[in-house]
Amino acid sequence: MASATASIASHTIVCRDRRATTQIGAVRHLNLVSTISQSNSTRRLTVGQLHAVEPGKRAEAVVAPTAVSSGAVAEVEKKVEEASALPPVNYEKLAAQLEYASPLEIMDKALEMFGDEIAIAFSGAEDVALIEYAKLTGRPFRVFSLDTGRLDPETYEFFDKVEKHYGIRIEYMFPDAGEVQALVRTKGLFSFYEDGHQECCRVRKVRPLRRALKGLQAWITGQRKDQSPGTRASIPVVQVDPSFEGIGGGAGSLIKWNPVANVDGKDIWNFLRTMDVPVNSLHSKGYVSIGCQPCTRPVLPGQHEREGRWWWEDAKAKECGLHKGNISQDEAEKAGTNGSVSTLNGTADIFETKNIVNLSRSGIENLLKLENRAEPWIVVLYAPWCPFCQGMEASYVELADVLSGSGVKVGKFRADGDQKPFAQNELQLRSFPTIIFFPKHASRPIKYPSEQRDVNSLLAFINALR
Incomplete structure (x- = not known):
């Protein structure tokens, strides 16, 4: 009977089941099913049990013999029994312990606990x-990527x-050709511009990811809280994956690690420059x-980084589904429309300055009715939870300061809920934020x-119309 080895939590287990080898991408992946038997019974190690097997050791490459002695089988059976007696890991507690740990420490812990199964x-x-x-941890590691078939040449x-720099082979996952063909034949190459990107992402990204994760016990992502404050603000550094299943199948069978969850984007880039690693040349183009x-374009001055993705859609749609379990947008949109406080994580209202007028519904309706206004107005239609509104706050506040005393009034109108x-019907809102200008002599806003x-771009717009 063929044999294989799998490094699990820095421990090597001999597998005698032909089903023990599977494929992820083009690289052989070792399953966790270990058939040990004098009675032809199959034992499977659970996620919690595996983590406690001889912690602290670095992974070692062990070549399995072509024939397994009865003594070796007995030894494995003994270790399985020992592992079975240990309690599962409490990942909420572990996340709290690692909340202020460095990305390097978190990464080392993840690789230590899961070895070749992450x-x-x-x-x-x-x-x-x-x-x-x-x-930098010095441990063996694996890397996989989703090739959607529509990536940039860069x-x-x-x-x-990256492969050449690190001497690795990335394990690529591809979408199912039949599913892509059916989508394109039915709806065309660019249907996402008309009916949203979710269906295309589901075919080209989510389902390939699901297949990849079914061969793992854990995965490591680059999610950060500051990437999208409206949808990723509560990401823990480690969690039981709320959306996908791992090799064991079922809820709780996959662990998700987010080592840079608490790191600012600017600090990530300082790290990359310091370590002199390869970066995508598209970054230098905005x-x-x-x-x-x-579905990707450069961001412009005053825009949040996620605004370069699916730019034709509203802020709440700017996720592809890979991390849907971490999205808290629904809670954000349930925030009340009265008063100045958004309930999302206690975040206060934005654009709060004496030079910006907070318009009520009746106030902006009055502006709409006036055909001859004493002063022109520029107004931002916003939602406090929207990361793109948050991203332009500094420039809009500066604009209000520049226009103070100039005869142009600066206002804001909370347009969510x-x-x-x-x-949408009266103020031309399509997505947040929307900026409109009320001239002195015009019945409709522009x-x-x-x-x-x-600030300079907004001033040019105002000066052309005032």
């Missing part, structure tokens, strides 16, 4: 920081540079968050057409 999810952006941290070149070519249908939200 892999880094590499997207071709700043996730290269994860690979660098893994290398991203493919970046993959090649791209920050990088995905598929048709119950006010959103009104804003929508700011650009997504450049720096």
Whole structure:
């Protein structure tokens, strides 16, 4: 009977089941099913049991013999029984313990606990920081990536540079050809511009990821809280994955590690520059968050990094489904529309300054009715939970300071919740933030057409119409 080895929690277990070897990408992956039997029974190690097996050791490569002696089988049976007696890991407690740990410490803990049964999810952006941290631990590590078939040429070149720099082979996962063919034949190549990106992402990203994770006990992601304050603000450094299943199947069978959850984007980039690692050349062209070519573009002044993704959609839609278990957007949108406080994590209202007028529903309705206004107005339609509104706050506050005393009034109108249908029908709201200008002699407001939200661009728009 064929045999294989799997390094689990820095311990090598001999597997005598032909089903023990599976494939993820093009690299052989070793299953956790260990058939040990004098009575032809199969025993499976649970996630919690595996973590406690001889912790603290570095992974070692062990070559399994072609024939397993009865003594070796007995030894494995003994270790299985010992592991079975140990309690499972409490990941909420572990997350609390590691909350203030460095990314390197978190990465080392993840690789120590899971060995060959964990892999880094590499997207071709700043996730290269994860690979660098893994290398610095001195432990063996694996990397996989989702090739959607629609990535930029620069991203493919970046993959090649990373492989050569670290001496690794990235395990690529591809979408099912039949599913892609059915989608394109039925709805065309660019249906996502018309009916949202979720279906295309589900075919090209989510389902391939699901297949990859079914061969793992844990995975490592580059999620950060500051990537999207409206949807990723509560990411723990380690958690039981709420969305996907691992090799054991069922709820709780997959552990998700987020070593850089608490790291600011600027600090990630300082680390990459310091370590002199390869980076995607698209970053130098204004791209920050990088995905598929048709759905990614550079961000402009005053824009949040996620605004370069699926730019034609509202803020709440800017997730592809890979991390849907960490999205808290629904809670954000339930925040009340009265008063100035958003209930999302206790975050206060934005654009709070004496030079910006907080318009009520009746106030902005009055502006709409006036055909001859004493002063022109510029107004931002916003939602406090929207990360893109938060991203332009500094420039809009500065604009208000510049325009103070100039004869142009600066206002804001919270347009989410119950006010959103009104804003869509009467104020040309399509996505947050929307900026509109009320001239002195015009019955309808004029929508700011650009997504450049720096002070100079906004001033040029105002000066052309005032």
